[in-house]
Amino acid sequence: MRNAALKxxxxxxxxxxxxxxxxxxxxxxxxxREIARQAGVVVSNVTYHHGDKIGILAAIYDRHTxxxxxxxxxxxxxxxxxxxxxxRLTAILRAYLLPAFTxxxxxxxxxxxxxxxxxxxxxxxxPEAQRIIAQAFDQTTSQFIDAISECLPxxxxxxxxxxxxxxxxxxxxxxxxxxxxxxxxxxxxxxDDNETxxxxxxxxxxxxxxxxxP
Amino acid sequence: MRNAALKxxxxxxxxxxxxxxxxxxxxxxxxxREIARQAGVVVSNVTYHHGDKIGILAAIYDRHTxxxxxxxxxxxxxxxxxxxxxxRLTAILRAYLLPAFTxxxxxxxxxxxxxxxxxxxxxxxxPEAQRIIAQAFDQTTSQFIDAISECLPxxxxxxxxxxxxxxxxxxxxxxxxxxxxxxxxxxxxxxDDNETxxxxxxxxxxxxxxxxxP
DNA sequence: TAAAAACTTGAACAACTGTTCTAAATTGTG
DNA sequence: CACAATTTAGAACAGTTGTTCAAGTTTTTA
Numbered sequence: 001m002r003n004a005a006l007k008x009x010x011x012x013x014x015x016x017x018x019x020x021x022x023x024x025x026x027x028x029x030x031x032x033r034e035i036a037r038q039a040g041v042v043v044s045n046v047t048y049h050h051g052d053k054i055g056i057l058a059a060i061y062d063r064h065t066x067x068x069x070x071x072x073x074x075x076x077x078x079x080x081x082x083x084x085x086x087x088r089l090t091a092i093l094r095a096y097l098l099p100a101f102t103x104x105x106x107x108x109x110x111x112x113x114x115x116x117x118x119x120x121x122x123x124x125x126x127p128e129a130q131r132i133i134a135q136a137f138d139q140t141t142s143q144f145i146d147a148i149s150e151c152l153p154x155x156x157x158x159x160x161x162x163x164x165x166x167x168x169x170x171x172x173x174x175x176x177x178x179x180x181x182x183x184x185x186x187x188x189x190x191x192d193d194n195e196t197x198x199x200x201x202x203x204x205x206x207x208x209x210x211x212x213x214p
Numbered sequence: 215m216r217n218a219a220l221k222x223x224x225x226x227x228x229x230x231x232x233x234x235x236x237x238x239x240x241x242x243x244x245x246x247r248e249i250a251r252q253a254g255v256v257v258s259n260v261t262y263h264h265g266d267k268i269g270i271l272a273a274i275y276d277r278h279t280x281x282x283x284x285x286x287x288x289x290x291x292x293x294x295x296x297x298x299x300x301x302r303l304t305a306i307l308r309a310y311l312l313p314a315f316t317x318x319x320x321x322x323x324x325x326x327x328x329x330x331x332x333x334x335x336x337x338x339x340x341p342e343a344q345r346i347i348a349q350a351f352d353q354t355t356s357q358f359i360d361a362i363s364e365c366l367p368x369x370x371x372x373x374x375x376x377x378x379x380x381x382x383x384x385x386x387x388x389x390x391x392x393x394x395x396x397x398x399x400x401x402x403x404x405x406d407d408n409e410t411x412x413x414x415x416x417x418x419x420x421x422x423x424x425x426x427x428p
Numbered sequence: 429t430a431a432a433a434a435c436t437t438g439a440a441c442a443a444c445t446g447t448t449c450t451a452a453a454t455t456g457t458g
Numbered sequence: 459c460a461c462a463a464t465t466t467a468g469a470a471c472a473g474t475t476g477t478t479c480a481a482g483t484t485t486t487t488a
Binding site: 010041042043044045048049 | 464465466467468469
């Protein structure tokens with residue numbers, strides 16, 4: 001044994017490795033054996049700690065969803081107190097996006113990892129995974145749509161839902177293809193700059209929403 | 215043999231089946247055996263006609279890319295003749311989106327099929343597939359960005375690229391998760407209505423772009 | 429019609445997948 | 459220390475994957 005403190009939590013070590021791999025290649029493309037190998041354990045040890053393969057995914061969601069949603073609601077609360085409607089809308093959008101990039105709490109690696117994993121997952125058909133995704137975030141999303149709605153008198157809720165939907169699609173696509181921006185603009189932009197991405201997402205969505213309110 | 219006319223082109227039959235399956239479940243999730251079974255042939259016959267598994271994908275791209283890009287360029291040419299800049303921008307966006315929904319030519323099934331397949335593919339890491347995707351469409355995209363740029367005096371090209379990038383992400387996400395809109399708006403919207411989706415994508419992107427030009 | 433080309437078939441291959449089982453080792457507890 | 463619980467290890471399982479090959483069948487060509 002190399003280190004008692006590390007050895008105690010093989011379970012977390014497995015989750016860390018699995019999360020890193022899932023965020024790179026998606027769920028079905030990663031095998032239990034590769035997770036086990038990188039975690040320095042044997043396959044049966046992985047299933048011992050987390051049961052099914054989908055159990056690993058559920059555990060990863062478990063440790064991220066709560067703090068991430070909490071951070072969002074917290075920032076949303078602050079944003080709602082801004083009197084000017086346009087400024088408030090900007091703050092609401094940032095409250096939605098920031099936790100997706102900075103991740104929940106201080107979990108290692110860039111914060112985009114968990115969000116990118118969710119982006120890849122949303123494109124895989126796995127029904128079990130879809131169920132986990134849906135129940136974890138749709139509720140929070142509804143609260144944001146309500147807050148956005150209050151900034152846009154006269155705008156229909158349906159139109160707002162569409163634009164919030166587009167925001168998520170744009171976010172996911174950016175995380176999945178971070179190099180594509182650079183390719184199209186011939187290397188003048190670096191898309192792995194999170195601050196730039198957030199700013200562009202916010203301003204683009206802000207404009208698309210403001211246009212709904214006369 | 216049941217029908218001489220059908221039997222002649224097993225190759226096309228295989229492509230049709232493969233395209234339908236890829237657009238439903240993605241590339242890696244579909245096995246050659248399932249393609250073969252649904253096409254009514256044996257596995258080795260599939261590889262005889264198209265070589266690798268990636269060869270099937272390349273063949274599918276081959277028969278779609280050219281007509282789809284041609285239609286786009288044609289519509290783009292018409293759009294460019296519109297004098298009013300705001301109206302022209304709308305026409306340009308529709309010129310980009312329409313061929314993605316109505317598909318190239320009269321190939322069977324809804325036109326969204328090929329586009330949805332590309333959406334799923336963009337989320338899979340497969341390097342070979344990524345190469346095919348990139349070379350097939352980035353060039354056309356550049357032409358559209360140029361046309362958009364002419365509608366927006368004073369707007370930086372980088373900002374435009376970001377918003378075009380977001381448009382593609384929103385489009386893909388909508389095709390991948392067509393039921394999500396309905397879930398969030400509690401069943402008041404049906405997202406499988408292509409006309410609605412196109413209209414929402416156009417108006418949202420239009421607003422996000424117009425805001426760039428003072 | 430006879431030879432050549434194009435096509436189809438069935439079987440086999442090596443590799444990999446998630447899951448399960450029993451036995452060994454480690455740890456915690458009295 | 460001794461006993462029990464937790465954790466790790468290794469092997470085996472039944473199934474699927476993409477690819478290949480030799481032998482047939484059909485169609486085209488000369």
